[in-house]
Amino acid sequence: MLDFFDLSLHLRPRPETETESSAEELIKTAKRFGYAGVAVTNHNDYAEIGAGAGESSNFAYKGIEIRADSVAVLKRKIKIHYGRVAVLAVHGGDEKINEAALQDYRVDILAHPCGEFGRGKGKGRGKGKGRGKGKGGGLNHVLVRYAAENGVALDFNMNAIIQSRGRGERARVLRKMRENLKLVRKYDALPVLTSHAETVYDLRAPREMVALAGLFGMTREEAVRALSEVPRGILEKRWKRWKKGREVEVL
Amino acid sequence: MKFQRLPPTLRERKRYLVFEVRSEWRGEREVEKREVLREIWNSVYSLHGEVGASESNIWLINYAAGVGILRCAHNRVEEVRAALACVHSLNDAAKVGIRVLGVSGTIKGAKRLAHLSISM
Numbered sequence: 226m227l228d229f230f231d232l233s234l235h236l237r238p239r240p241e242t243e244t245e246s247s248a249e250e251l252i253k254t255a256k257r258f259g260y261a262g263v264a265v266t267n268h269n270d271y272a273e274i275g276a277g278a279g280e281s282s283n284f285a286y287k288g289i290e291i292r293a294d295s296v297a298v299l300k301r302k303i304k305i306h307y308g309r310v311a312v313l314a315v316h317g318g319d320e321k322i323n324e325a326a327l328q329d330y331r332v333d334i335l336a337h338p339c340g341e342f343g344r345g346k347g348k349g350r351g352k353g354k355g356r357g358k359g360k361g362g363g364l365n366h367v368l369v370r371y372a373a374e375n376g377v378a379l380d381f382n383m384n385a386i387i388q389s390r391g392r393g394e395r396a397r398v399l400r401k402m403r404e405n406l407k408l409v410r411k412y413d414a415l416p417v418l419t420s421h422a423e424t425v426y427d428l429r430a431p432r433e434m435v436a437l438a439g440l441f442g443m444t445r446e447e448a449v450r451a452l453s454e455v456p457r458g459i460l461e462k463r464w465k466r467w468k469k470g471r472e473v474e475v476l
Numbered sequence: 477m478k479f480q481r482l483p484p485t486l487r488e489r490k491r492y493l494v495f496e497v498r499s500e501w502r503g504e505r506e507v508e509k510r511e512v513l514r515e516i517w518n519s520v521y522s523l524h525g526e527v528g529a530s531e532s533n534i535w536l537i538n539y540a541a542g543v544g545i546l547r548c549a550h551n552r553v554e555e556v557r558a559a560l561a562c563v564h565s566l567n568d569a570a571k572v573g574i575r576v577l578g579v580s581g582t583i584k585g586a587k588r589l590a591h592l593s594i595s596m
Contacts, residue, residue: 426571433561
């Protein structure tokens with residue numbers, strides 16, 4: 226069996242009513258669903274919460290999703306966290322942030338490049354939700370080429386498909402993903418399927434993820450790769466150019 | 477004329493999906509069959525539309541204690557799987573997640589899968 230990975234779990238700060246369990250339960254459930262590994266990428270404002278459960282182990286890797294309002298802040302935060310986490314993701318959506326993240330080889334994943342839910346319609350939690358900033362945002366051919374060059378994986382957030390409600394919202398999300406997929410294919414960038422699960426109910430088993438990816442035109446092979454080989458490569462930093470360079474030197 | 481059963485060769489080919497429902501209500505109350513069925517239909521409709529739903533030939537065979545068996549057309553398994561994965565809440569109140577435990581070509585096989593997963 227292939228090894229599947231989900232590199233995007235978010236452990237929420239838990240209200241006092243429910244102690245410990247939730248984080249452990251999420252990780253346990255992921256194991257039961259057949260994942261070979263997960264990464265906990267809390268937003269940097271919540272970084273400390275995952276500290277206990279998010280300790281890097283053989284199964285749960287420690288990661289972070291950097292949320293920044295400006296490029297300067299983003300760069301500073303990348304500098305702080307680079308090298309200390311197994312997965313360094315950037316909270317995408319805003320065009321400036323996307324561009325800066327994709328040009329930075331230190332970044333592993335650009336999470337939801339078109340905003341958490343396609344666009345518009347923020348989610349309750351967000352304060353700096355990229356609201357009102359430029360329509361669309363998202364990706365274009367230039368940005369995806371940067372992504373391919375710098376080995377930054379582009380995230381396809383299945384949770385956006387699952388959670389979308391209301392007329393046409395899901396259609397819009399799928400549309401965006403279709404466009405992104407086209408660019409990813411063209412420039413041979415790295416797609417990665419993620420759940421951005423906060424609770425066990427948001428988590429989906431690998432085969433379900435593949436089926437969901439099929440909704441926007443991903444073939445089975447592509448989806449399986451985006452769920453196994455690509456994330457594994459991210460954890461091993463296989464896609465990074467410096468590694469390639471080093472291999473060349475050895476030869 | 478006596479009612480004739482459709483000969484096996486002319487019947488539609490089917491697959492049976494065994495699925496498991498996990499909801500926030502776990503421990504408080506069981507999720508009812510009616511609620512599951514409604515969410516599944518809503519999801520199939522919103523994702524594939526009426527035409528897709530008719531082609532999928534969906535029928536809930538059995539549902540008890542969080543595990544159910546859903547019939548669908550043999551060439552629509554992935555579509556139905558996606559629709560099941562898209563179920564995310566019950567009555568807009570409780571969060572819920574559906575996971576497909578296995579697919580079988582016969583009800584007998586599906587039941588065996590279901591029993592296996594319950595006893596686990």
